[in-house]
Amino acid sequence: MAQHITLIGGGLVGALLAQQLAGRGFKVDVFEKRPDPRIAGFVGGRSINLALAERGLHALRQAGLANDVLQRAVMMRGRMVHTRDGRSGLQRYGVDDSEVIWSVSRGALNMLLLDAAEAAGVRFHFGQSLVDADFDGGRIRLADEAGVARGIDAPVVIGADGAGSALRAAMNHHTPLGERVEALGHAYKELEIPPAGTLPSELVDRSGGHDQFALEPHALHIWPRGGYMCIALPNTEGSFTVTLFLPAQGAHPSFATLPDARAARAFFEHDFPDVLPLIPDFANDYDGHPVGTLSTLYLQQWHLGGKALLVGDAAHAIVPFHGQGMNCGFEDTVVLASLMAGAPGDTADVFAEFQRIRQPNSDAIAAMALENYVEMRDSVADPHYLAKRELGALLAERAPQHFMARYRMVTFTHLPYAYAYERGRAQDVLLEQLLRGSTQAGSVDLDAAAATLRATLPPLPDLH
Ligand code: FAD
Incomplete structure (x- = not known):
């Protein structure tokens, strides 16, 4: 009989892992806190778009989904660095166009993965939050959107429920996992550059011949300013998502000294004068979008024997400056699905082996992502x-x-x-x-x- 796996979280990593496990003969149920994004619309949370690189693509190839995803992605050849004096130049990432990264919409990617997992036989239960778990009894407790709780059997449960993982909290309660969260002290806010057609034509950079986009679309744009920066990633329909990274607190400029759009506009006029006119809805974006916090999660123990395991951000959330959090989580799914298929039923050994293989690597990318913040905001210039x-x-x-x-x-x-x-x-x-x-x-x-x-x-x- 097929082994039953309960997965918590149907985000990027949870949906891909579910598809991979179902494809290898496991019976998979996924409990996801949010409503079905394909019906209710995608409720964001983390970044609007993100960079997909070879590790993530490799996992998507294994899942038979790479082409579908790439059709909905914008190629980025390198960093377009915009200096204070208004000049810009492309620093290529790789040797040629075989080495590029891809800007993808989180919502579109998540929905594609949900469709693929469902097609592979995964059962999704939306609007169901994990609230607690009794690992010794092999049961978990879920609450629906009205807060009504119920318990179900879940002898083997995998948490892909993100950086604030409820499964991790329940595991920690059972057996301390050696959790350490290091706040970066810097935070982010997203703003939008709309498609070129909605902007005055004198603002649009037509040098690349891409009429739909206000800036060169095939690049990840960076405005490095030493202790802080803006970046922008293209979206297929011609817009860019701009992310402002700043210290959360402290001396100017920080999110504490820029509490509203009025203060932020003056700061942009001074520090990002070429970006500001491209964001016509600046006041609404700035005042309406939340400030997101950034931390690195280190965990000594990723699993409780063969009963529970954490993957993706739930096990190793990192700061986003190498564009590798999702890519690393997707790489997790390749390793885990293959280990589980190789030894079905032997979850204690498989989970221990998974941690043995992945943890040194997630520690390394966590360190490189932190280093890359300094590189992006400062060293590139x-x-x-x-x-x-x-x-x-x-x-x-x-x-x-x-x-x-x-x-x-x-x-x-x-x-x-x-x-x-x-x-x-x-x-x-x-x-x-x-x-x-x-x-x-x-x-x-x-x-x-x-x-x-x-x-x-x-x-x-x-x-x-
Ligand atoms: P999540 O995407 O957080 O998904 C967790 C899921 O679990 C969600 O659907 C959530 O609703 C659900 N959930 C949460 N709690 C519960 C509960 N109690 N019960 C049931 N379900 C629950 N990575 C890259 O590779 N490239 C990038 O360019 C990039 N850019 C980023 C930019 C920013 C600003 C940030 C913050 C992150 C970025 N990342 C990037 C990292 C990437 O977003 C994460 O690594 C990735 O989302 C991890 O996927 P996940 O499925 O593990 O977690």
């Missing part, structure tokens, strides 16, 4: 950083078996995050030695540098 980047690209060309930029390893390969982190660190030490503080990559003797690289670091693993 720094001459020494740009020289290192250029020297890295030259070495990657000359010694491709020995050098690959960390961003590329994380974004365009399946090399474990932990490997990318360690290798990136070793490569960075070497680049610093070679540049010796210079801002000129051209001043380095490339033959000698490539020889030092080969002598210092082992070849990269085979990517195929």
Whole structure:
């Protein structure tokens, strides 16, 4: 008889995992707090759109969904960096258009995944919140939208219920999981640049020949300003979602010193004068959209024997600056579905193995995501950083078996995050030695540098 799995949360990771498990013969019931977005409309929560990269795409390919998703996505070739003086330039992410990331709508992706999971035989129960669990008795308690509670049998339960996971709270109550949440101290707010047709034509950048979009659509736009920044990701219908990242509290500028649209407008006039005119609904967006908080979640124990397991943000929420939270969660689903299919019924061993494989990697991407905030808001405009980047690209060309930029390893390969982190660190030490503080990559003797690289670091693993 098929093993029964109860999943909590039908968000991005929960819906994909459900589809993967049902496809491998498990009987899957998903309990999701929100109403069915395909009927009630998608109720946001986290970002409106997000960047999909190779790890996430790989999981979607395994699920047979990559093409469907890509048809609803906008390609982003690199970062378009907008400096204070109004200039902009594209820093490519990869070597060519085979190495790009994709902007996808969270709502559209979630609905596509729900459809796919249902088609694979998953049963969804919407408007059902997990409130508590009795792991020893193999039961969970759910509440519907009216607050009416009921208990059901759930001997094996998996929590994909996000950073504020109720299953994690119930597990912690049963056995302390060693939870540590580190607040970033910075927060975010989303604003919208509408499609070009609704804006005065003199504001629209027509240089790329994309009439629908006010800015170049095939890029992730960044306005780095040192301690804070704005970014913008394109949406298929021609708009961009702008995200302002700022300290939550403290001295100006912070969300505390910009409590309303009036104060924020003056700040944008000064710091983001080229963005402000592109947001005609600035006052409504600023006053109407919430300030989202950002934290990293570290958890020593992801499972209670074979009874309960956490995946995705519920196990390892990270800050969004590497665009990898969903990608990492999707990678979780590939690993877990394959382990479970390999040893059905042996959930205690499978859950322990899952944590053993994934935790060093989620720790590594958590660290890299934190580092990337500094890179995005500050370093992308720094001459020494740009020289290192250029020297890295030259070495990657000359010694491709020995050098690959960390961003590329994380974004365009399946090399474990932990490997990318360690290798990136070793490569960075070497680049610093070679540049010796210079801002000129051209001043380095490339033959000698490539020889030092080969002598210092082992070849990269085979990517195929
Ligand atoms: P969630 O998406 O949070 O889904 C959890 C689900 O569980 C929801 O549907 C929720 O309603 C449900 N739920 C919650 N509580 C209960 C309960 N008690 N009972 C039943 N159901 C419940 N990642 C990227 O890869 N690329 C990006 O570019 C990117 N950008 C981001 C930008 C921002 C501003 C933020 C905040 C995050 C970003 N992320 C990005 C991270 C990404 O959003 C998360 O990693 C991803 O959403 C995790 O998916 P999940 O399914 O684990 O959790």
